[in-house]
Amino acid sequence: DQQVKQNSPSLSVQEGRISILNCDYTNSMFDYFLWYKKYPAEGPTFLISISSIKDKNEDGRFTVFLNKSAKHLSLHIVPSQPGDSAVYFCAASPSNDYKLSFGAGTTVTVRA
Amino acid sequence: KAGVTQTPRYLIKTRGQQVTLSCSPISGHRSVSWYQQTPGQGLQFLFEYFSETQRNKGNFPGRFSGRQFSNSRSEMNVSTLELGDSALYLCASSLSPGLAEYEQYFGPGTRLTVT
Numbered sequence: 001d002q003q004v005k006q007n008s009p010s011l012s013v014q015e016g017r018i019s020i021l022n023c024d025y026t027n028s029m030f031d032y033f034l035w036y037k038k039y040p041a042e043g044p045t046f047l048i049s050i051s052s053i054k055d056k057n058e059d060g061r062f063t064v065f066l067n068k069s070a071k072h073l074s075l076h077i078v079p080s081q082p083g084d085s086a087v088y089f090c091a092a093s094p095s096n097d098y099k100l101s102f103g104a105g106t107t108v109t110v111r112a
Numbered sequence: 113k114a115g116v117t118q119t120p121r122y123l124i125k126t127r128g129q130q131v132t133l134s135c136s137p138i139s140g141h142r143s144v145s146w147y148q149q150t151p152g153q154g155l156q157f158l159f160e161y162f163s164e165t166q167r168n169k170g171n172f173p174g175r176f177s178g179r180q181f182s183n184s185r186s187e188m189n190v191s192t193l194e195l196g197d198s199a200l201y202l203c204a205s206s207l208s209p210g211l212a213e214y215e216q217y218f219g220p221g222t223r224l225t226v227t
Contacts, residue, residue, distance in 0.1 A: 004154070036218075043116070043202055043218030044155070089154060099168045100216070102147070102155035 003027045004092050006103035014111050019077040021106050023090030026071065030092040034100070035064060035075050038087045047088070048075070051095065080110045114139065116205050116219035124225045130191040133222045137184050137205030144186040145216060146178060149200040158201075161186055162208070190224075198226045 005024045013019045021035075031052035036044035050057040050064045050073070057064050063076045077084055090103040117136045125131050137144050145168075146158040157170035161180035178188040184205075190197055200223050204216040 002154075006154075041220065043204070043220050045218065046215045091155075097168065099157050099160065099170065100145075100147075100155075101157065104152055104154040 002104070003030075003101045004090055004103040006088075006090055006106050008106050009104070010107045010109070012109045012111060013080050015082060016079045019075075019080045019084065019108055019110070021075040021077075021088050021090070021108070023073045023075075023103055024071060025073075025092050025101075027092070027094075027101070028071070029094045030101070032093050032095045033064070033066060033073050034091045035062075036089040036091060036102075037084075038089065038105070044089055077108075080108075082110050082112060084108060085110045116203055116217055118201075118203050118219040118222050120222060121220065122223045122225075124227060125193050127193055127195060127226055129193050130189060131193060131224060132187055132189045133201055133203075133224070135186045135188075135203030135205075135219060137186070137203075138217055141205035141207055141217070142184050143206040143208055144180055144184065145204045145206075146186070146188050147202045147204065148172075149202060149221070150198075155202065158188065193226045195226050198224060200224075 034049040035047040037047045038044040048062045066073045087105045087107050089105045091100045093100050119134045143162045145160040147155040149155045160168040164180045175191045180186045200221040202221045204218045206216045
């Protein structure tokens, strides 16, 4: 069963605007969350993470928000750039376990 | 520093055969994890090795197995291949288990096609 869900398989956004990617999880044991970015023919690369003791983590143009009560997290990319066009995966794990559960991914296309 | 390398990059096998995939982690990394990526399913965790010991295993049948060598290199084996095993197999390495402190670095993957 899919414990991490990314319900939007794709997202198209204008360059310079905000991209918002959403992720929902069902396992209440998850307390560490990550976003990965993947280009074709490459492995995923780590983007940003957040632990459950926080509700927001920011790194440059990337901000992750966590709503534990709703079991929901989101990734904001501001401003979106053409190089951000990629597949974005949400992942989660209990912090004392090393088994990441991934969502199915959201393909982001940034239009010039 | 060289990244995670996986060999071969592409592989075509026939149903019923077996296959072995190889992963060389980043120098100094001792933890290696394997994932299967299929369209619409995201990445599914297969197993994780640290110091030659399997520490974690995902929900895959026993046809999927792996091992880790003393130099941290890892192999995974799939026996009696099925059409549904066609996927991208990704390996990730980390300095040590424990997500809070150590990030996983992924290799480019091995694309396995079963016909």
